[in-house]
Amino acid sequence: MSAFDRSGRFQVELPEILTDIASPRVPDYVDDLLAQTAATRQRPRWTFLERWLPMGVIARRSLFFPTVPWRTLVTVAVLIALLAVALFAAGSHTRVPPPFGPARNGALVFGGGDIYLRDGLTGSTKLVVGGPTDDFAAGFTRDGTRLTFLRRTQGLAGSFNELLQMMAAKPDGSGAIAISEPLVAPDWSDLAPDDSFVVVATGDPSVGQVLEIVDLRTTGPMRQIDVGDPQMKFLVPNFLGPNGTEIVFRGNTKTSVGRRSGLFAVHPDGSGLRTLTPTDGFDGDYLFPQPSPDGHFIAYTTWDGEAKLNRMHILDLRAGTDRVVSDPARSQGFASFSPDSQRILFLTYGTDRTQVTVAPVDGSRPIAMGPNYPNVENESVTGVFSPDGKSVLVNDSGSKETRLVDAATGGNGELLPWSAGNVSGWQRLAP
């Protein structure tokens, strides 16, 4: 028997009484439960958009996100992956933009399932990749002469047995060819400066992803990069400007105190592995490393366990400094650089809303780009600089809208009614 009175003993004693009622005990089905769990494949890490881009994603040239939501978000261009086998022939006599830095704005690609190309912001729209295949995450090569995209060749979108293939085509969608073997969970890819090959992080995330080189000039097998550390697991590889002789990536490897993460750089042939940061990070640290086009900075995001917020860091490779540049009161992160390397575009977010934001590299004077969108489960808010750096495209897959915003002044910008919130790539043309 328990006595309760209005003084609050009811609440005080309720936990004990509930424990008495429930009588917690290890249930007899626990072994079955553990067996059932062990027989269940874990969802690939790359399907958790929020893992890398918590409340959304900064769309960039080389990011793939193969499931339906990602697709809408297109992230992209990362995607871009690719290639071109035939492409050099076609593009060799064309004036092309430099591999890094500002360029002139060209066509835009968007869509998922089918891929559409828009001839600039004011031109016409046409279907460039259609039919029964599931194609998405379209983008362009660095020189703008080839269209690249991902094609699902096996499994359901986002399922553990899904396989994806990198494809390349002419900008009008014709001549599409597979440039890679079917890939397991491609997490991120980036094109070499001369567009001759792409580096992609791929493989079962529960085992650990590897870096593969996909040659765009031949149809031979992929080549795995051996950095001399068999314990290394790789994520988010990007070529380091301005000459692209090194690949920057987030690595997780064995240390004297257990597995830890950090940022690394290595040559494409696997030689010269070096650390760019301490190798002391946990699961939520050193996320989404993005080099500036001029190669001077790397932006990354880490988890502040005390404040329970994401923090945005700028690593200055020349000065050897690492600064937190985010608002101390809010989660900010997942930054990418403007083509001129002078500004960063990042997400400012909480549990309920996500805002695309642009600021100088030191994080000062942030400017909001587009509306402060409400968070929608499995949907994302993304932003990407135009090739000339004067505008920002803001995608919100939740409301299915894309806005073009002045990168200098911000605001809600102009709604692009043809896009439906999933512009994934913007062609770079010679200035």
Add this chain to the structure above:
Amino acid sequence: MLVRGIVARLDAAARLILHDPELARDAVQEAFVKAWRDLPGLRDPDRFDAWIHRITVRSCLEILRRRRRRVIEVELTPTADVPVGDIGTFVVDRDQVERALRRLDPDWRALVVVHYFLGVPLPEAALALGIPLGTAKSRLHRSLAAMRLELQLDSSSEANGLPRGQTA
């Protein structure tokens, strides 16, 4: 051992919410399989407890929702304002508390269990149930008031020798 302890606690919470050991088993199994499958997406390992609580509670509520679609729904709890008056001192046993808990709307009951049994702070409990913090505060206040009232009525009935109605 750690996993067995977690399962024991979540099984108990599910039984409190669902009032059915078999349904509780289903809820915990669903929650664990989902948690295992989605584990690579957990950004902050420190949040594991809150995360698994949330998944389990939502699994319980989803099972209840599925059952509601198949079974005649019975309103167990007054949804209008519950009088929070001068209740005074009364005496109850665990069966009375269990009956009072059972009469709560499942969403309210889940909140009471998450907060008072699992010991989840109210802001996190609100997050687990997908409701605003203000709503959680209001629901908890009204849940306790409703339980107090039931306990009072139960005690009065027993004192008068009158049986209380059986709930579904």
